[in-house]
Amino acid sequence: MMKKYDFETVVNRKNVGSYKWDQMYESYPELEDGIVPFSVADMELKIAPEIREGLKKYIDEMILGYTGPYTDYYDAVINWMKKKHNFDVKKEWISCSPGVVSAIYDCVKSYTEENDGVIVFTPMYYPFYNAIKVNNRKIIDCGLIENKGHYMIDFTKFEELAAEKDNKLVIWCSPHNPVGRVWTKKELEKVAEIALKHNLIIVSDEIHFDIIMDGYKHTVFQTLSEEVADITVTCTAPTKTFNLAGVGISNIIIKNEKLRKKFRKSQEKSSVHIFSPLPYKACELAYNDSEQWLSEMLELINNNQKTVNKFFEEKFDGLRAPLIEGTYLQWLDFRKLGLDNEKLKKFMNEKAKLFFSEGYTFGENGSGFERINLAIPVHILEEALERLYEAIKKEFPEFCK
Known part of the structure; x- marks a missing residue:
């Protein structure tokens, strides 16, 4: 072809x-x-x-003034999530962030206090360490088990760490960067079971969720159940998928209203806003046309x-x-x-x-x-x-x- x-x-x-x-x-x-x-x-x-020409046309016709999210942008995100991931999202669940990394920083500040523990599964994407350390939280390492290049979750250790009362948050990476795992639904269900049992909040970095190899299937973590959705912050973006990292747009999806308000409050304290029209338009063009x-x-x-x-x-x-x-x-x-x-x-x-x-x-x-x-x-x-x-x-x- x-x-x-x-x-x-x-x-x-x-x-x-x-x-x-x-x-x-x-x-x-x-x-x-x-x-x-x-x-x-x-x-x-x-x-x-399709993105390049669409942005050229947009610049020819529009004014690059202060801009926020708009109906066609929201529709593009919602339709992509449903079509590609069978993930039903409502407009009000979506918070915009310049990037998943900045959203992780805001989540750490929103859902933990100083000296609280944040559980991570290492090796782990390195900016997440800094998000924990600069906010004076503790990195709680639940190292993955490696066997001839294949990585698995140490569920026994995760259960032990989850049970410690000072550990409040999990930063979850799915698919996993850097080891390239696409977690099975069974693995995700076990993580969710432990998190629910011990009242942990899950921040699920799913920025690579469109980039799945033949024979594998990605499951959005919060789609496991209503209970799981209620404790989950899902971090998504078109940036890895369509090589748009420099335009700075991420869609942070939070169903739980209380968690969503805390996240947005943290964004306000940091003055984290997207005022440029180009990120929204690039996301719309990517999801609709590319x-x-x-x-x-x-x-x-x-x-x-x-x-x-x-x-x-x-x-x-x-x-x-x-x-x-x-x-x-x-x-x-x-x-x-x-x-x-x-x-x-x-x-x-x-x-x-x-x-x-x-x-x-x-x-x-x-x-x-x-x-x-x-x-x-x-x-x-x-x-x-x-x-x-x-x-x-x-x-x-x-x-x-």
């Missing part, structure tokens, strides 16, 4: 303020052109033309993860790149190299000219891992894998086949 969209063109983001490109060149200013970073989770892919782009993008991610997995299996001994279930992020296991965190980073940057997200930033149990962004043109990925192989063959030939 003929592909409609361009997923091969590389956009040079040098010297335009791209966070991950600037990080790379700040560390290595003499780095030659043609090296593309695989770190921060935005895509090295052109956005859907589903075919998403379908082709998912094929690219699925093929890229299989390319990485096959390359590791054919080229390396003891190094692993397990297939993911969701997100566009793959969790690579380099523990057998025996390098500490800084040496592994230096090896990747200087010997292989690869710039990943370092595993240790996701928690102590991320040491020896690297997170690679798969939302990238195939030819760039293949070039990077060859650089990796040549570097490991030179420095660690015993791990090469």
Whole structure:
């Protein structure tokens, strides 16, 4: 079938303020052109033309004045949730936030007091640690159990931690970043059972919930039951799905009126508001007009993860790149190299000219891992894998086949 969209063109983001490109060149200013970073989770892919052309038309016709959410925007969000996730959402449940990370900060402030515990399942997306620490709450680590690249929940430990009276909140990541799990409905039900039993509030980061690999199904946590919906804050956004992180729009869905009022009160204290019309319009265009782009993008991610997995299996001994279930992020296991965190980073940057997200930033149990962004043109990925192989063959030939 003929592909409609361009997923091969590389956009040079040098010297335009791209966070991950600037990080790379700040560390290595003499780095030659043609090296593309695989770190921060935005895509090295052109956005859907439906969004691009729609925003151009909007700018041609409209005034970029102070703007809030409007009917067509709400309808786009509500219809997407129903169509893609069988998730019935009412307009009044939706609170707008510039990002899921800022919403997590507001949730920590809204639903806990200083020195309360916040349970997390590590390795975990690193900004969530900071959301807990800067608000003087305690990080309560319920580390995931890893077995040959597959991660599972330690329900015994979770039950013990949930029972401690000072632990009030759970930050839940579904699909999980960085390990790429799409939790089964049975796993979700067990988490919910424990949370309900011990009066915990669940903040469910589901920003990657549209990015699911073949054979897996995402279940929105709060759809498990009315009781579960009553204790859940669901964090969603079009930003990961459609490469719109820079426009800053997230849809935070809270059914429980008391929890919703607390969240909005916290937003008011921080003066967290979206006044630009472009985020709302970009979200509307993404959800209404860009589903075919998403379908082709998912094929690219699925093929890229299989390319990485096959390359590791054919080229390396003891190094692993397990297939993911969701997100566009793959969790690579380099523990057998025996390098500490800084040496592994230096090896990747200087010997292989690869710039990943370092595993240790996701928690102590991320040491020896690297997170690679798969939302990238195939030819760039293949070039990077060859650089990796040549570097490991030179420095660690015993791990090469």
